[in-house]
Amino acid sequence: MRALNVKYGPWTTALNDEHRLAQALRTTGGGRLIERIRDPREQAMSALVQKKPVEAVISARRWLTDSVAFGAWASEGEALEFLGDLYRDNREPEEAASFYQRAGSAKKLTDLADQAGDTLLPIGALSEEPWWVLRARASMLSVQEDLLDETHLTGYIDRLHELSVQGRTGKLTDSPTHHLYLQATRTLCNLVHLGSISQAERALELLTPDVQRAPHQYRHTDDAHSAMCLRLVENRPELAMSALTRLFDLAEFGTRKALELIADDRVLHLLGSEEDGAGQRPSPLSEGDKASLQERSLKLAESSQLLATAALASLQPHHELVVARAEQARDRILLRKEPDPGASDIGTMIVTDSYFVARCLPAEDQYRCLEKLLVMAKDSREPATNRQEALAGVRNLVISQSSARKQYVFEESKSFILGELDGSHLDEWTGEPHPLSTFKVNFGSGSLRGSGIRLAVASAEKPEDQSWIREQAVNMLSSDELPDVQSAAVALNQLPKTIVRDVEANLMVSHNNVNVRQLCAVLSMLQPDRFQKAALALCEDKNHRVRVTLAEAARTSPYQTSSTVRLTIEKLSADARRSVRMAVSGSG
Structure with missing residues (x-):
């Protein structure tokens, strides 16, 4: 009962109490409604300890069936999460994702999506489910958006916008702390730069009321809101001024993330800084827009904002x-x-x-x-x-x-x-603390x-x-x-x-550090025919950041006639991830 009351509220001193009518009903002497030779929950746990995954799955499914049939809501959630863990640990990520979504295990679901790499896990519809299921699915979308095609993305962005609107108007069935509304808004901010211009404009309009606030007030969507502005600047030049204006609006109300982004090299380059501007696209802003935003940077610096002063140092040293x-x-x-x-x-x-x-x-x-x-x-x-x-x-x-x-x-x-x-x-006190230390410091x-x-x-x-x-x-x-x-x-x-250029790239291709493999990608394109083995192996690297680096290096390589470069570009152009395809085409 406590779990159910926590999910739906209200949060009172009677969190552990059943509804008064439920308390009046007859109950069994124990915790079970039917007699079995052995409790399926205990049998599933025992099979797991004995490393018998097949028996564990069968028993866990029986446990889940009993829980649903008898309305044992807390037991149902436990069984769903247990089955998700079982399928995850036995190389069935698709099945695991389905059970984690039903259980509302957002953290385990996003961890699973990270582990799945380039495998697109099934994501259910963002409708007609309890709030915890929708929240888990929205969390998963943020992790797997790079694998979704544009058609699905457009639909998800529209639905996330609807959920955010419903949450703001009080028409959304949600937890007492608005978990679904907040996650839907954050995911919308993460995805909207991939949608249409009209969707981006609607998102900016939706979040307009979040800008003004009392001093030292924080909103749970501030980080995602600020990051959305920079993504729109980078991917939607038509909205660059609108997005940067919003970013400065947030900064003027003390939003920490917005202040950090104003001092970011990418924003400073757009505003006219020549520092570290090599290789970046021309700014889509007019000279009048740049002057206006630089004036706002000065006003922020005058208010003793250290990050704004650092930005001004780059613009007007x-x-x-x-x-x-x-x-x-x-x-x-x-x-x-x-x-x-x-x-x-x-x-x-x-x-x-x-x-x-x-x-x-x-x-x-x-x-x-x-x-x-x-x-x-x-x-x-x-x-x-x-x-x-x-x-x-x-x-x-x-x-x-x-x-x-x-x-x-x-x-x-x-x-x-x-x-x-x-x-x-x-x-x-440096390095990893001893595993048996009570007080761990690093x-x-x-x-x-x-x-x-x-x-x-x-x-x-x-x-x-x-x-x-x-x-x-x-x-x-x-x-x-x-x-x-x-x-x-x-x-x-x-x-x-x-x-x-003569550093042996072929020896780095299997290094366990992603930064070293990114370096290997750059080096392999300095002498592509010599390091063909490394380049082709990195085309299949499990970490997409390595493939993005390789795509950019291949696109800008001076050896475009090399068969290795051509083959690398061909392979990466068909990559499962949008970010890799955009990097190799130069549109990222």
Whole structure:
């Protein structure tokens, strides 16, 4: 009864009580309405423990049948979820998805969809079912939208819009906390950029009342609403100004996600920033639109929004407001106190501060901060997290320095790459905690090698130095520290193509790290005929992000006449995922 009352409400002190008429009915002396030699629930559990899946499925189905026949609602939900687990663990994802939907197990359903990869699991209609079933199906749509065709997508978007409207007008049968309405709205935001322009316009209109709110007020749809605006800008140029206007509206009311996206490189490029704009599409905004949005960025920065100030630093680096913030950042770096043995601060503003200094202040101020951060990075009295942030700050600051100073920083980075400076304060709290520990703490990796190799790439200019980095990065790909492996892959991708073109891509194709396989995809297109084996193997990679990277690399490869490139494009053009097909065609 408690489960039923929780599902439908109202939430009162009588959550555990049955309806008064039900309490007056006669009941059995036990918990069963018919006699069986053995309880099917117990039999299913026993078969599962004995690793007899066939017997477990048969008993669980009998358990489910009894539960439905006798109206044992809580037992029915338990049986449905049990059957879903059984089919999932025995390689029947389609059957598992069906039972999870009936049980309303949204989390298990989305996890199953992730595990299924490129297999489109069956999704029932978004109608004529209890709210928990519809909510689970809406959750699943967000995960599998890349596999749906346009016809089905259009229908789902319309139905999600209807559910959102019904939820707002009080006409939707839902949980007391509006689970279905919120999930339908979030999924609508995730999918609407794939629909028609009219559907996108209706979604923007639907969410208009969500913009205004009291100070410090949060809405559960804020993140999806903000992300929808950016997706519409990228996929519907006709709505770019409307979507960006909505994004700034949300930011002005303090929506955190909207503020983060305003400082995103993709939005800054649209507004006219030339920083990191290589390879991006031309902005669909007119000069008047850009000026209007830049003015709004200035007003946000004047309201002491740090993220808005960072965005303004990219757009107008010499504005007096930005320069003042940069001078404050410089002073925080230069006046930072020595580490206190009796106390430790985990996490700093060093990366953000170094960005302001690098973007807005003269080279000499930048170099003073650079030297200060190098000293901090070498100081073993600091926690590893702070030292890693110091190295990231040096990386921001070294970019605009002279060749001589870059060479000096590169030489300093070597000791970090070789692990000679590893060993920091609180290192006993880094890495995975012991499985039997009652109080588990993990401050991340204590290694400085990954941060060092990223710094080396930013400072090295000589081919021989870049070749040395290449060898160190290749060796680092076999590290047990995941952050080091990821940093090494990024470093190799950032090195000049002439330096990395001979790295053996065929040996990376089976690496367990997705970032390394993405690097392999890029390298395979530098010499496609030599690395044909790697390229064709990656066409079948289980992670679609790898295939998207390969598609983009093949589309932009200078060797379009190569049989390997042509075959790769042909295979990826027929990929099950829309994102891969769009990447290979250049429409993504």
